[in-house]
Amino acid sequence: MSLKPRRVDFEETWNVLLGTIKGVITCGTVPRHVWNDRFSDVYKLCVACPEPLGDKLYQETKLFLENHVSELNQSVVGNGDESLLSIYHKNWEEYSRGSSYLNQLYGYLNTTFIKKQKHSEADLNYGGFTVDPVDQMLEIGELALDIWKRVMIEPIKSQLISLILQEVKRDRKGVSVNQTVIHGVINSFVNVEEYKRKNPMQYYETAFEAPFLQETGEYYKQEAQQLKDECSCSEYMEKIIQKLDTEDFRSRKFLHPSSYTKVTQECQQRAVADHLQFLHGECREMVQNEKRKDLTNMYMLLRPIQSGLGVLVEQVEEFIKQTGLDAVLNVKGDNIPSQFVESMLEVHNRYKDMIKNVFNGDQQFVGALDKACAHVINYRLNPKSVCKSPELLSKYCDSLLRKSSKGISETELDDKLASSITIFKYLDDKDIFQRFYSRMLAKRLIYGLSTSMDAEESLINRLKQACGYEFTNKLHRMFTDMSISMELSSQFHDVVKRDNLHTGVNLNILILQAGAWPLGQNILTFHFPSELEKSIKRFEGFYNSKFSGRKLSWMHNFCTGDLKFNFTKKTYFVTMGTAHMAILLIYNNRNVLSFKEMQLMTNIPEKELTKFLQSLIDIKILTTQGSIEDESTFRLNPDYSNKRTKFKISVATQKDSPYEVEMTHQTVDEDRKMYLQAAIVRVMKSRKVLKHTLLINEVISQSNSRFTPNISMIKKCIETLIDKQYLERTANSTDEYSYVA
Amino acid sequence: MKVKIKSNWTAVASWRWIANDENCGICRMPFDGCCPDCKLPGDDCPLVWGQCSHCFHIHCIVKWLNSQQVHQLCPMCRQEWKFKE
Numbered sequence: 001m002s003l004k005p006r007r008v009d010f011e012e013t014w015n016v017l018l019g020t021i022k023g024v025i026t027c028g029t030v031p032r033h034v035w036n037d038r039f040s041d042v043y044k045l046c047v048a049c050p051e052p053l054g055d056k057l058y059q060e061t062k063l064f065l066e067n068h069v070s071e072l073n074q075s076v077v078g079n080g081d082e083s084l085l086s087i088y089h090k091n092w093e094e095y096s097r098g099s100s101y102l103n104q105l106y107g108y109l110n111t112t113f114i115k116k117q118k119h120s121e122a123d124l125n126y127g128g129f130t131v132d133p134v135d136q137m138l139e140i141g142e143l144a145l146d147i148w149k150r151v152m153i154e155p156i157k158s159q160l161i162s163l164i165l166q167e168v169k170r171d172r173k174g175v176s177v178n179q180t181v182i183h184g185v186i187n188s189f190v191n192v193e194e195y196k197r198k199n200p201m202q203y204y205e206t207a208f209e210a211p212f213l214q215e216t217g218e219y220y221k222q223e224a225q226q227l228k229d230e231c232s233c234s235e236y237m238e239k240i241i242q243k244l245d246t247e248d249f250r251s252r253k254f255l256h257p258s259s260y261t262k263v264t265q266e267c268q269q270r271a272v273a274d275h276l277q278f279l280h281g282e283c284r285e286m287v288q289n290e291k292r293k294d295l296t297n298m299y300m301l302l303r304p305i306q307s308g309l310g311v312l313v314e315q316v317e318e319f320i321k322q323t324g325l326d327a328v329l330n331v332k333g334d335n336i337p338s339q340f341v342e343s344m345l346e347v348h349n350r351y352k353d354m355i356k357n358v359f360n361g362d363q364q365f366v367g368a369l370d371k372a373c374a375h376v377i378n379y380r381l382n383p384k385s386v387c388k389s390p391e392l393l394s395k396y397c398d399s400l401l402r403k404s405s406k407g408i409s410e411t412e413l414d415d416k417l418a419s420s421i422t423i424f425k426y427l428d429d430k431d432i433f434q435r436f437y438s439r440m441l442a443k444r445l446i447y448g449l450s451t452s453m454d455a456e457e458s459l460i461n462r463l464k465q466a467c468g469y470e471f472t473n474k475l476h477r478m479f480t481d482m483s484i485s486m487e488l489s490s491q492f493h494d495v496v497k498r499d500n501l502h503t504g505v506n507l508n509i510l511i512l513q514a515g516a517w518p519l520g521q522n523i524l525t526f527h528f529p530s531e532l533e534k535s536i537k538r539f540e541g542f543y544n545s546k547f548s549g550r551k552l553s554w555m556h557n558f559c560t561g562d563l564k565f566n567f568t569k570k571t572y573f574v575t576m577g578t579a580h581m582a583i584l585l586i587y588n589n590r591n592v593l594s595f596k597e598m599q600l601m602t603n604i605p606e607k608e609l610t611k612f613l614q615s616l617i618d619i620k621i622l623t624t625q626g627s628i629e630d631e632s633t634f635r636l637n638p639d640y641s642n643k644r645t646k647f648k649i650s651v652a653t654q655k656d657s658p659y660e661v662e663m664t665h666q667t668v669d670e671d672r673k674m675y676l677q678a679a680i681v682r683v684m685k686s687r688k689v690l691k692h693t694l695l696i697n698e699v700i701s702q703s704n705s706r707f708t709p710n711i712s713m714i715k716k717c718i719e720t721l722i723d724k725q726y727l728e729r730t731a732n733s734t735d736e737y738s739y740v741a
Numbered sequence: 742m743k744v745k746i747k748s749n750w751t752a753v754a755s756w757r758w759i760a761n762d763e764n765c766g767i768c769r770m771p772f773d774g775c776c777p778d779c780k781l782p783g784d785d786c787p788l789v790w791g792q793c794s795h796c797f798h799i800h801c802i803v804k805w806l807n808s809q810q811v812h813q814l815c816p817m818c819r820q821e822w823k824f825k826e
Contacts, residue, residue, distance in 0.1 A: 446751075446753055448751075473780065473781060477781060477783070480784075484784075504746075505746055505749075505750050506749045506750065507750055507752060508749060508750065508751040508752065509751075509752055509754070510751065510752070510753045510754070511754055511755070511756055512753065512754070512755045512756070513755065513756060513757075513782075513783040513784070514755045514756060514757040514773070515757075515773060515774075515782050515783065516781075516782075516783065517755065519755060529746075531746055532746070532750060532752075535750070535752075536752065539752070547756075548790070548825075549758055549759055549760065549788055549790060549796070550756045550757070550758060550759065551756060551757055551758070551759040552754045552755070552756050553754060553755055553756075553757075554752065554753070554754045555753045555754060555755060558753035559750070559751060559752045559753050560750075560751050561746060561747070561749065561750035561751065562746070562747035562749055562750075563744050563745065563746060563747065564744065564745045564746075564747050565743075565744055566742055566743055566744065566745065567743040567744065573747060581746070584744050585744060585746070587743050587744065588742055588743055588744060636743060
């Protein structure tokens with residue numbers, strides 16, 4: 001066959017072609033060779049001389065298809081409503097398949113003739129002219145679909161839609177329907193415009209989806225109303241969830257994928273969002289009674305709704321606050337710190353677990369838990385009093401880390417320390433915690449009371465992680481001093497051994513750096529017992545030879561040693577503070593001592609001496625008559641007995657006195673003032689000029705990781721800085737400051 | 742002997758610098774604190790004495806000496822600076 005253009009008789013060729021087209025469009029039998037030959041007929045017509053007949057071919061084909069579809073339409077309508085859907089579906093299946101074959105048959109016409117006249121994509125997007133689809137030539141496959149839409153669907157559209165809606169309604173009621181037919185019919189709305197580049201879904205959306213959604217909404221409105229009247233809230237939720245599930249399944253059965261979420265949203269709107277008040281009203285009761293199953297359902301229903309969860313979150317927060325406060329405020333009896341921390345942890349863990357299981361670990365609820373815990377932990381009965389929690393938590397840590405008989409395993413200890421960090425993170429006044437903690441740590445280190453150094457360090461590292469290097473550097477410093485002191489002690493021992501200067505007393509030395517340790521101001525001084533004086537002098541000599549420019553001050557109240565009692569029937573080994581040692585050692589030369597003599601010989605201030613004597617009398621090592629007065633006399637008690645041969649006279653300062661607590665809070669206040677002043681200067685230095693409120697906000701945000709400053713304290717600090725001429729008020733404004741360089 | 746000290750005795754002392762002044766003459770920070778470049782006072786930021794008996798943070802005086810091209814003088818008394826042994 002030649003490909004050359006030549007003269008063609010249109011009528012003749014068209015008639016032959018028409019026969020095949022009829023066969024193709026009805027999916028009848030078309031023999032292979034006939035099918036093959038028709039390609040060349042199409043080609044011949046398109047390239048015919050003297051002028052190509054493509055246009056005529058197009059018009060004829062269009063006419064044929066229009067007639068064909070209109071015939072089909074008659075047959076669909078003719079059979080009445082009952083079988084309308086199924087006949088429509090059958091014809092559509094046949095027609096859509098046939099037209100796609102037809103499109104292939106006209107491939108040459110499509111590519112050479114029609115593409116040229118079509119507007120390119122760029123024209124459509126940027127050309128700025130609107131295209132009337134009737135004017136535009138379409139590829140044959142598209143043409144067929146367009147004709148189907150115009151000639152078949154449009155005339156019977158309302159009928160089709162209402163029939164489909166009826167079928168869906170029957171399906172909702174549980175009557176079985178022909179799924180393929182409905183699915184096919186619905187999808188034909190999509191298919192007829194699928195070829196369009198712009199808004200291919202538009203026809204489906206306006207013709208079918210919109211009325212369908214409306215109908216669905218209407219249905220669920222009624223359903224929900226009915227259920228609400230009949231059932232309790234928990235039943236209602238369960239049924240609605242079930243219904244939403246089946247509806248989702250139904251969408252998947254019938255609809256185009258683009259509609260799934262829209263349908264679900266519509267249903268949620270009608271069944272949940274429209275009844276928010278009803279559902280929210282039940283939240284409180286469910287939360288209060290911890291109805292986990294109902295809460296899970298409630299969460300599932302409310303989550304997709306905009307601002308639906310708010311009320312539930314609030315209720316949960318409120319409830320956790322309440323239970324937390326109940327638990328914490330009811331703490332009584334001894335060992336308050338550990339009861340406080342442990343009951344708080346219990347509350348925290350319980351609701352953390354609940355949020356994980358019931359609310360799927362939703363961030364909003366985690367936030368509510370955090371807020372509630374922070375509220376409980378920083379709660380103060382009276383707004384003016386200080387919050388006890390930092391103190392309690394540090395005492396709890398102290399009790400964990402102190403050597404004790406309780407004997408908990410290492411992993412258990414580690415777990416407990418880790419969970420105390422959980423509480424720590426909620427503290428507002430982290431600096432108060434730090435103060436208490438460092439004081440207790442100091443005592444543990446000085447008296448050698450720590451269970452394990454590893455545990456100590458792991459807790460400090462955790463604090464560092466939570467609060468930064470600055471927060472723990474003094475604590476680290478204390479550890480360094482401990483190891484330096486160990487080294488010093490052993491060097492000193494070597495020197496003593498080498499020079500043969502042993503005095504009979506083995507000296508353990510702790511040399512602490514004044515700034516890093518919270519040692520307190522009022523250091524008790526008195527004469528060391530002469531037995532010890534020599535060693536001390538020797539060590540001072542040794543120390544000064546090693547370091548120049550340093551002054552040592554001995555902290556008498558922290559020094560401890562062991563005494564051996566020979567005056568009793570049994571021998572005892574007793575650990576005690578140096579003051580007690582000084583008192584008892586005098587008895588080596590005397591039998592009876594009066595208060596005055598005692599004071600003269602030890603040089604302990606009267607008030608302290610009374611305390612020390614009293615404690616010795618209380619445990620019956622000394623005896624006296626009546627209360628302690630200037631003229632009282634004291635003797636050793638030779639009848640002293642104790643079950644243990646090794647014991648300890650507790651040093652008064654090992655226990656926290658209320659005075660010390662008070663002092664701690666005061667020093668914290670001082671620290672805060674310094675911190676705030678530094679923060680103010682930093683902010684002002686970078687901003688130069690700043691409004692009062694902005695400055696306050698900046699300072700608060702800077703200090704929040706350590707403590708929550710109160711406004712009046714910030715104001716006072718600003719005043720101080722103005723007095724010190726770091727800042728001044730700007731001339732023309734009352735609430736503005738400027739930095740004075 | 743009615744009572745006797747058993748061999749072990751733990752003595753605790755704290756130390757601070759003894760300098761002839763409160764503040765470092767170069768950075769004007771207290772000797773109990775550290776120089777402006779350091780974070781922690783104490784062993785990390787020690788003091789040094791010159792033969793003229795003036796005393797500074799070691800970081801401060803070293804910085805000063807490095808900035809002097811010709812003679813290395815004590816910034817307080819203008820005598821030649823020599824570290825005290």
